[in-house]
Amino acid sequence: xxxxxxxxAPTALPPVKRRNAELVLIVLAVxxxxxxxxxxxxxxxxRVPAATWTVGLTFGxxxxxxxxxxxxxxxxxxxxxxxxxxxxxxxxxxxxxRLNAVESENIESAGVGMQxxxxxxxxxxxxxxxxxxxxxxxxxxxxxxxxxxALVLLALPALPVxxxxxxxxxxxxxxxxxxxxxxxxxxxxxVIFLASYLMSKRQVLQIVGKPIKVGxxxxxxxxxxxxxxxxxxxxxxxxxxxxxxxxxxTSLLLFGTFLAMLYVATQRSSWVTLGLVMFAGGATVxxxxxxxxxxxxxIWINAFDNDVYEAVGGSQQLxxxxxxxxxxxxxxxGLGAGRPTDIFxxxxxxxxxxxxxxxGVTGLLAxxxxxxxxxxxxxxxxxxxxxxxxxxxxxxMAFVLVYQTFIVLGGVSRVxxxxxxxxxxxxxxxxxxxxxxxxxxxxxxxxxxxRRPAPxxxxxxxxxxxxxx
Numbered sequence: 485x486x487x488x489x490x491x492x493a494p495t496a497l498p499p500v501k502r503r504n505a506e507l508v509l510i511v512l513a514v515x516x517x518x519x520x521x522x523x524x525x526x527x528x529x530x531r532v533p534a535a536t537w538t539v540g541l542t543f544g545x546x547x548x549x550x551x552x553x554x555x556x557x558x559x560x561x562x563x564x565x566x567x568x569x570x571x572x573x574x575x576x577x578x579x580x581x582r583l584n585a586v587e588s589e590n591i592e593s594a595g596v597g598m599q600x601x602x603x604x605x606x607x608x609x610x611x612x613x614x615x616x617x618x619x620x621x622x623x624x625x626x627x628x629x630x631x632x633x634a635l636v637l638l639a640l641p642a643l644p645v646x647x648x649x650x651x652x653x654x655x656x657x658x659x660x661x662x663x664x665x666x667x668x669x670x671x672x673x674x675v676i677f678l679a680s681y682l683m684s685k686r687q688v689l690q691i692v693g694k695p696i697k698v699g700x701x702x703x704x705x706x707x708x709x710x711x712x713x714x715x716x717x718x719x720x721x722x723x724x725x726x727x728x729x730x731x732x733x734t735s736l737l738l739f740g741t742f743l744a745m746l747y748v749a750t751q752r753s754s755w756v757t758l759g760l761v762m763f764a765g766g767a768t769v770x771x772x773x774x775x776x777x778x779x780x781x782x783i784w785i786n787a788f789d790n791d792v793y794e795a796v797g798g799s800q801q802l803x804x805x806x807x808x809x810x811x812x813x814x815x816x817x818g819l820g821a822g823r824p825t826d827i828f829x830x831x832x833x834x835x836x837x838x839x840x841x842x843x844g845v846t847g848l849l850a851x852x853x854x855x856x857x858x859x860x861x862x863x864x865x866x867x868x869x870x871x872x873x874x875x876x877x878x879x880x881m882a883f884v885l886v887y888q889t890f891i892v893l894g895g896v897s898r899v900x901x902x903x904x905x906x907x908x909x910x911x912x913x914x915x916x917x918x919x920x921x922x923x924x925x926x927x928x929x930x931x932x933x934x935r936r937p938a939p940x941x942x943x944x945x946x947x948x949x950x951x952x953x
Contacts, residue, residue: 489627502563503555509567510551513574514544519817520578526818528582529591535581542600543577557614558932562865565931568858569909573603573917575851576910577911579838582819583831602914606921620930621767623676624873627684630677638672638725638734655731665788666670667725667734668919672926673740675745675880682749683872689714689750718742723766730776733895733903737887739763745876784901801828805837809848811829816844831912832902839895848882852893855908859886861929868934878930881923 500754518540525533547570554566577596584592617623641647646657655737656663684691722739725731743759770777779797786792787799787806794800804827812822824830824838831838840848862882866875885908892907894900 501559503551503559506554506563506567507551509564510547510570512539513567513571514547516571517543517574517578520575521581523818524582524585524820525591527578527818528585532817533585533594535585535595539577539581539596539600541909543574543603546604546607547574550611553611554851554928557611558928560935560937561932562861562935563929565858565861565865565924565928568601568854568861569921571854572851572858572909573606575839576835576907576912577603578819579835579842579910580831580912582842583838584826585820586825598733598914599912599917602917605914606918609918610771610921610925610928613922614932617926617929619933620877620926621873623877624680624683627680629671629678630680634670634673635721637666637673638721640666655734665913665915667731668915671734671738671741671884672919672922675741675877675884678742679873679876679880682745682876684747685714686872689746690752715742715755715762719759719762719766720764723770731903732777732780732901733803733891733905736891736900736903737884737905740887741880741883744887745880748879749872749876780901784898787898801834802896802898802902804828805834806898809837809840809897812841812844814844815846816840816842818842831908833892833902833911834896835907835911836893851910852889852922855889856887861891861931865927865931865934869930870934874930874934878927881927884923885920885923 495764518536518712519563521540522532522536525531525536550566550570554561577599580599581594581596584596585591588594640657641655645670646659649656655665655667718739722735722742724739725735739759743756746755746759747753767777770782783792783799783802787802789799792799793803808822808824811817816822819842822838822842824834824841827834827837836848836851839851843850859882862878862885866878866882869875869878872953888908890901893907895902895905906913908920909917
């Protein structure tokens, strides 16, 4: 009998890779980016700007190069993840160019050079992960190393020398001319830690303690007191960030992701209920004790009060964003025809408000559909994966994306207090864009491994043949 450790040529066709469909979608994303820049230029000065070709074709070259690399390093990966990410990245590039063009004396001199540089670096990091992280399960060896890295990254902005405060939030590290936000990288390390920890402890965490009953009806089955340590640590980190770093957005993001992954691992809603009650209680106490928390809540509740609107650091930014989105209506003013530059941080924290004004509800929904399609593909990758760690890791990355989108959209639409978070792939700045592409690299690697046909030995006419399922 022949040795099956060396596969022979497959006798059955492998699953469809769908890389051609991916290419069509990527070309469409590039064309939409170029059309966005062209329309913005026509509305600003009546001419198609040179950036349509310089910026558009540069971005297109990055996108096509990424697709070509996919054919070699991850041919079986989900065909929608890369196009969705490039579409969002391209819309962000077009909108940032449009905003820069208004502030530039000469529209032809406006550019988005740094955003393109960060896009290229993000794609490089994405494919380095795909190439070198052959099996993401090796990350589960570094459970507590990942936790330590996450805690160090979260604590760095609190240091007196390198910590850098901007507009009341201490989220950045500044070393000479270099400024970056370490909490963006911390969320990836935290997801890796949670995936590994919950995989090893899920059976213990599934055990329930004494249920709380009203008569014969069970209201909730609480976990055992001895198993509360993980959620207490997560709660302390979230509340600590809210109090010390004044970072409501990252606090909500990390604790929300923690609860979601805890539910995926244990399938027990009591953990989520307990976590929400704990976070609400901690946030209430923080509101009573700390002025900066009260200020955020006051801006949220009383945004249209004159005193709050006119105060330094008041609600002017929030109100202008809401008014701009209302002015955009269903179809928007058109790229270059609105006034999103009146809004502070229109290219970063409020880029969704800028899109809502100039592309209207229709354009904003298209962007949100692409974001949530990316989340859906991440969840589908988790379902298709074999192994608990990969399932938790993929779902954790998807949860980060959906929570971050909710926090940003909820803030600019006044559903929740404004947090100052960035929209994945779209906001100006390098740290957030890099981490978004790193997460895509992890998802693409898990997806390729899950969809790749595995050799299987079967007996056929007295000889062993290897086929690909």
